[in-house]
Amino acid sequence: xxxxxxxxxxxxxxxxxxxxxxxxxxxxxxxxxxxxxxxxxxxxxxxxxxxxxxxxxxxxxxxxxxxxxxxxxxxxxxxxxxxxxxxxxxxxxxxxxxxxxxxxxxxxxxxxxxxxxxxxxxxxxxxxxxxxxxxxxxxxxxxxxxxxxxxxxxxxxxxxxxxxxxxxxxxxxxxxxxxxxxxxxxxxxxxxxxxxxxxxxxxxxxxxxxxxxxxxxxxxxxxxxxxxxxxxxxxxxxxxxxxxxxxxxxxxxxxxxxxxxxxxxxxxxxxxxxxxxxxxxxxxxxxxxxxxxxxxxxxxxxxxxxxxxxxxxxxxxxxxxxxxxxxxxxxxxxxxxxxxxxxxxxxxxxxxxxxx
Amino acid sequence: xxxxxxxxxxxxxxxxxxxxxxxxxxxxxxxxxxxxxxxxxxxxxxxxxxxxxxxxxxxxxxxxxxxxxxxxxxxxxxxxxxxxxxxxxxxxxxxxxxxxxxxxxxxxxxxxxxxxxxxxxxxxxxxxxxxxxxxxxxxxxxxxxxxxxxxxxxxxxxxxxxxxxxxxxxxxxxxxxxxxxxxxxxxxxxxxxxxxxxxxxxxxxxxxxxxxxxxxxxxxxxxxxxxxxxxxxxxxxxxxxxxxxxxxxxxxxxxxxxxxxxxxxxxxxxxxxxxxxxxxxxxxxxxxxxxxxxxxxxxxxxxxxxxxxxxxxxxxxxxxxxxxxxxxxxxxxxxxxxxxxxxxxxxxxxxxxxxxxxxxxxxxxxxxxxxxxxxxxxx
Numbered sequence: 001x002x003x004x005x006x007x008x009x010x011x012x013x014x015x016x017x018x019x020x021x022x023x024x025x026x027x028x029x030x031x032x033x034x035x036x037x038x039x040x041x042x043x044x045x046x047x048x049x050x051x052x053x054x055x056x057x058x059x060x061x062x063x064x065x066x067x068x069x070x071x072x073x074x075x076x077x078x079x080x081x082x083x084x085x086x087x088x089x090x091x092x093x094x095x096x097x098x099x100x101x102x103x104x105x106x107x108x109x110x111x112x113x114x115x116x117x118x119x120x121x122x123x124x125x126x127x128x129x130x131x132x133x134x135x136x137x138x139x140x141x142x143x144x145x146x147x148x149x150x151x152x153x154x155x156x157x158x159x160x161x162x163x164x165x166x167x168x169x170x171x172x173x174x175x176x177x178x179x180x181x182x183x184x185x186x187x188x189x190x191x192x193x194x195x196x197x198x199x200x201x202x203x204x205x206x207x208x209x210x211x212x213x214x215x216x217x218x219x220x221x222x223x224x225x226x227x228x229x230x231x232x233x234x235x236x237x238x239x240x241x242x243x244x245x246x247x248x249x250x251x252x253x254x255x256x257x258x259x260x261x262x263x264x265x266x267x268x269x270x271x272x273x274x275x276x277x278x279x280x281x282x283x284x285x286x287x288x289x290x291x292x293x294x295x296x297x298x299x300x301x302x303x304x305x306x307x308x309x310x311x312x313x314x315x316x317x318x319x320x321x322x323x324x325x326x327x328x329x330x331x332x333x334x335x336x337x338x339x340x341x342x343x344x345x346x347x348x349x350x351x352x353x354x355x356x
Numbered sequence: 357x358x359x360x361x362x363x364x365x366x367x368x369x370x371x372x373x374x375x376x377x378x379x380x381x382x383x384x385x386x387x388x389x390x391x392x393x394x395x396x397x398x399x400x401x402x403x404x405x406x407x408x409x410x411x412x413x414x415x416x417x418x419x420x421x422x423x424x425x426x427x428x429x430x431x432x433x434x435x436x437x438x439x440x441x442x443x444x445x446x447x448x449x450x451x452x453x454x455x456x457x458x459x460x461x462x463x464x465x466x467x468x469x470x471x472x473x474x475x476x477x478x479x480x481x482x483x484x485x486x487x488x489x490x491x492x493x494x495x496x497x498x499x500x501x502x503x504x505x506x507x508x509x510x511x512x513x514x515x516x517x518x519x520x521x522x523x524x525x526x527x528x529x530x531x532x533x534x535x536x537x538x539x540x541x542x543x544x545x546x547x548x549x550x551x552x553x554x555x556x557x558x559x560x561x562x563x564x565x566x567x568x569x570x571x572x573x574x575x576x577x578x579x580x581x582x583x584x585x586x587x588x589x590x591x592x593x594x595x596x597x598x599x600x601x602x603x604x605x606x607x608x609x610x611x612x613x614x615x616x617x618x619x620x621x622x623x624x625x626x627x628x629x630x631x632x633x634x635x636x637x638x639x640x641x642x643x644x645x646x647x648x649x650x651x652x653x654x655x656x657x658x659x660x661x662x663x664x665x666x667x668x669x670x671x672x673x674x675x676x677x678x679x680x681x682x683x684x685x686x687x688x689x690x691x692x693x694x695x696x697x698x699x700x701x702x703x704x705x706x707x708x709x710x711x712x713x714x715x716x717x718x719x720x721x722x723x724x725x726x727x728x729x730x731x732x733x734x735x
Binding site: 006014053103134136223224274 | 369370448450479480481482483484485489491492493498499501503506508509510511512513514516517518520521523524525545546549550552553556710711712713714715717718719720721722724728729731732734735
């Protein structure tokens, strides 16, 4: 895979971005190389680590334990303990450390076992990584990837079920990627590792075991390009990460009633592919944003605002949003399901929008 | 600024294409009295430069030429100059927000430092960082950090990076990172995490506690437990610690130099409780009701610049005439830095949106379009 020199800030040494292929030349999403989401992540990291010694992985249980969620299984054997590094439970310490390493030109991948644990590292990841280039007046960049599980797991209750998208995407200087499937997970993580800016990469404990065809060859998915996962004409559903699956399930139910909806998988939150949303809104004239974080000042709020600013005249009714319930995440299984933007809630929201 | 010639820096991940005119290597002398005259006189020069620079900084602040928070280094000069004098030019240095002294000791020009505080394009961060965020990449100054103790995990990180380069990439060389902190930072959790990581992973970082006795307005006996035995605390992490009288730069060198050499050689962290004193308040807005004038005067009687000057006169390295001429030269240089900062351009409105992203793709913001902007004056 050829890397291309692009217009990268002079603070970044040896910059290279992968060659992004046009959509129709990307390797097929169909095939029989069925692997898990976690294996796709591992493949992305391993491929990049083989090519670039600046890249290393650190985090809790990533090495000897083979990953708390087995994402990094086998990587210690291949790359050794100097590049696959077990850390103490010390997020503030190791995140700050990795940021300094990134300033000097290394390319750390920091695994948070859960993004819920990233708050104790809020100062380094929010106050240093995204601002380093700016506050040093363009002297030091911070090419780093923070990745881990985001969102409700399985009955983990309120402290371990955080969706950090809205809180963190607020900060200029960072990028945020959030794949919904194994194919995108590999392509987006490879891009994240090569990107010269700090990338916050959102995974989901509930999707790590998801299986799909993932091409063996290398490929890179550019940031800021949404994927139309399903095409319809009644309503455009805009989503990202795990709720894309809730949308696709809801779309099946609605199709049985003769209602065909779009499902737009945003793939990255910052940058946000607003053009693709506008393009579909011009077709369906109705839009529902499905977001796994809380409603107040959420990503859905941002998307709805941009829709109003950019294509208000194409709307037949007010743009709608569906978030998790505006409460701390409950433990009880049924309550947790009701809390999520689940397929039944999406179906209800679409019906309401159509009848509006 | 001249082009660097060191081949290793070309292969290292961080390319510092420009280096300054300071000596690239630390002196080898075991004790300060064995140091060549040029180095000792340069120390006096650098300390007086910081003193004069800070006096002018206060003046400019009072004239509202400088805004925000501004923390003055006066009184602590022997610490920055003495410890930085023990290491190589490409050993990373990181500190907190009382950072003007470290910037000058590292070789940043007074113009770039003053202009930064004036918020001008010729400042080291093009007017985007201000007093608390001094960065100088060609001189390996990794910031100026505004949050108390945030720099301590990063100090471990620069040591980690040097070791990684050497062991994994086969480039670079043995380095030691100097990470400064005030006594207030002792109480932050991340400093304890940093010490744990540094010891656990054998990282060559020296935590230099600039112990001036106050965490803002809270005296050390009121803010940290067992404050008389801080070295014991480091020992708890398996980190070697020593106390140094930081008001005598010759003593700083004698004690710190072997420690820095050992840290580099053995790749083990160290901790230094460097006793010092700040003459001014915590920041420019501090009425200093928590200490007496007598206490301050008592330290001024032990002033580190006066001490070094007297020592150098005893050694015959400088005389009254020379000292007077040096002060005059420095006063002129600092005055010129104020004048040049005052005359320097303020940043264009366009500069607001530059240096935010290294790869500024479209749709990163609903309202902003980002670009790379003007070249940093230090790079």
